[in-house]
Amino acid sequence: SSSILITSCPWICLFCENFIYEPITLYCGHTYCEQCIKDDKFVSINCPRCPNDIQEQIKSSIIYARENNSSKNHFLKQIIERSTTFKLKCENILLCHKAQNEYMKKNYQQAIDIYSDIIEKYDDEHIAFYGRAKTYKVLKQFDKALTDIEQVILLKPYWAKGYYCRSEILFEMKCFTPALLSSLQGLTIDPDDQIGKQIMARHLHTVLHNNNDKQDVTRAENDLNMFPSTNNTIKQVMTSNTCDSKLHMCKSTPLTPCLCALFDSEHINARDYDCSICVNLLWFPITTPCGHIFCRECLIRSIDNTHAQCPICKKSLEDFFPLLIQSHVNKTELVSQITETYFPNEFHERRELYEKENIQGASIPQQLTNSGESIIFEIPIFICVLALPHSTCPLHVFEPRYRLMMRRTIETQSRTFGMCIYNEQTETFADYGTLLYIRGLIYTQDGRSIVDTIGRQRFRVIDRGMRDEYNTARIQLIKDHVIEQDEFDDLYQYNRTTYKRVRDWFQQLDPYRRTLISRQLDGYPPCDDLTHESDDGPSWAWIMLNLLPIESHLQYTALSSQSFRDRLQIINNTMDFLLNQQPQTISVSDDS
Incomplete structure (x- = not known):
């Protein structure tokens, strides 16, 4: 439902509505708990932070993470471990996992004791209330279970699992119609939840075929409206009441929790956010399936010149690289927001450095001057065949230096580079060439590219240069003599x-x-x-x-x-x- 607000603080996992514990970053750039991503009972295959219009276009980032056994994000894990407040959150989550293990072993009383200890210290830990409610349900202590799950819904009114758990408790209490309505409430939050659909279908079947259920729908709705969590005047218990240091793009509202204020921003250093390849502040940070993080361009250039493997752990990236080179891999949202929020000066300097090093295409003058002389400007030079104006020139680019040149050119507004033939006498490229415009570019799985270009204007070389192993030139456009x-x-x-x-x-x-x-x-x-x-x-x-x-x-x-x-x-x-x-x-x- 469009009226339902979803927590958008990047520190919160949208699956468990809790702090991201043991973070895994998907190739779409979003980060969740490892247990939530790899849970076999979890049915949804779409990242809830990704727009709906792109979820079906490429392979699910969640399925990819499971199939490739993606590792925890080592970089984010270190950031979390350095924060005292985040470490406390992680300790509580670890205790909840311990209680869950006791629950799985059917040591129900031990599980209840652990959950109760957590709740006694922190009365806003919804996972502890949720786990204890499920344990009480197994022990058929339904009143206690219902009390706990109501607290969960009060704390997290937009978490569908709370409503599903309440519906199951009501179902066990033989309150079939309220159970059905509670499951429907969960589905209004996430209409595509397959587990929720199965629960609702089972409850609907029981309501339609149960003659002993004397409650009518109207009375059931009134009963549900008596629950504190279903009133429109809910005052949600916030994880943090104020958040003056929100990350950029953090979309949390007064009705949704935000953990940004818990981040120890005063004790962080910009040098801790450097790329291990270029030793500069991370720019467009990419997280590999093995959990390491690099600048996107640094990682691609590393693979161009070596093999498709992680520069740190040497794990193969053969399946990951095609997604990366075809721009399906998005920047790691959380790391990018941290650098932009807490290091604005360094971030601005890094952007200028990136544009200076990478956005090196041709800035084509709109027209020649009246004197017949054109403006002199610099362009990258591809040394290959003789290209002519208005003629197509398909290229198969496989050399690392020209791969880099094509990536940089395609990012410029002009999408233009120079083509010259090699002059064996001077042992350099010729004095005249043609500007080629990139009409289309397709990357292969190993990073090569098939480029569709067409010739535009002619030029004369004024000076020659080099940049990152490919040639550049300062050129001057030429035109025909005036015809009398x-x-x-x-x-x-x-x-x-x-x-x-x-x-x-x-x-x-x-x-x-x-x-x-x-x-x-x-x-x-x-x-x-x-x-x-x-x-x-x-x-x-x-x-x-x-x-x-x-x-x-x-x-x-x-x-x-x-x-x-x-x-x-x-x-x-x-x-x-x-x-x-x-x-x-x-x-x-x-x-x-």
Whole structure:
């Protein structure tokens, strides 16, 4: 129900509504008690903190944690152990676990004694009341059980398990209709709870088939309204009455408990929250299934250059890495909120450092200056093939340095990098290249990427540099020379004539080759006319320069040329060669 408020303090496990004891962090970034996550009787497979619209899109983070036997979050466990107030909470939870073990061994009186000792010291420990109520129910001391479970619901009015436990007690007392209504109250909190549905169905079946139950529904509702927990004027007993140091994004309200005030923030040090790889404050902290925590980018780069294993314990991360590289693994919410809340200055400095080190894409000027000279700016350089404007350039990226470059580029607004060929004479990349725009990127399970790019503007290299083992360059965009009016009309017609000549050649090809070319080009390009405003000339010419069998040095000449007429001449020379070769090919075939 949308009217039901759910506790959102990140220190509280939403399954037991208690402090997170022996914390396990799921790959969605949320943290819960180890016992709650690994409990075989726990049916729900969706993280209650994750939005409903993403729960069905990827594999359940809870199921993943169970299948991979995820370890406790060592980092958070150390933080909790350093806090005196949190240690007291953990001691109470440990006593509750001890009482639960006695309950499982059927040592019911010992369990009651332990629960009673806890309640005597702390009258707000709902888990102790809950455990004692279940024990009293087994001993058929229903009045005591009902009193305890009412206290649980008073303390935690939005915890469905309290209502289910009360319904089971009422059911044992032969109060079938109140039991049914109590289970329905639990389902209003969590309508998808399978255990709650089973309890409600059993109670409904009994109500419908029990002739000895003399209570009607109206009277039962009145009886339930007499319970303190069902009144609208409930004053909830808070775990902490005031919380002046809430974590950022902590959504607890005056009606829901918050444990942020119990955190010993005065005795923490920013250096305790450093990444063990980069030795800087954790940025976008990621928790591995083995329970260790790193900056997301640090972990990915470590795996890029070594193997898919944890840098600390060397446990395999082969199943985890595909989720990480495909951005399914979210930051560890609790650690991220701690650093942002308690170390604001260090957090701001760390963000600036991250942006300086990682957000290194091209900031493309909107237009060239009137003088014909463009602004000089820096871009990352991919040394591979000769790419041309308006032409697609698919890439298979597997080298660690280029993996890093692609990740950084895809995060920028421009999504653009430079492509240059290697010059064997100068033993570096060429002086001219093309800006490539990333239209799409798919990661493989081992971190490689298939990148769909298309050429945009041409550039000239001014200076060369290096960054994290890949090349960079300060570049200047280039454009064609201005076409005088007396030459424009002739060049305009030359463009159309050349296009028609290439088109006629294409139509004479056999159907199989025409189909292959059309698929490669995503349809044969139309003829776009020459205009005064064009910086690189008609796009069809670049597409044909990339498609036709032209020697690489001529393609490079076309790329660096600022004359559209020269590029058309290269295309026409190629057509002369192809048309002259065609009759010879036919005659050879006839002779054979």
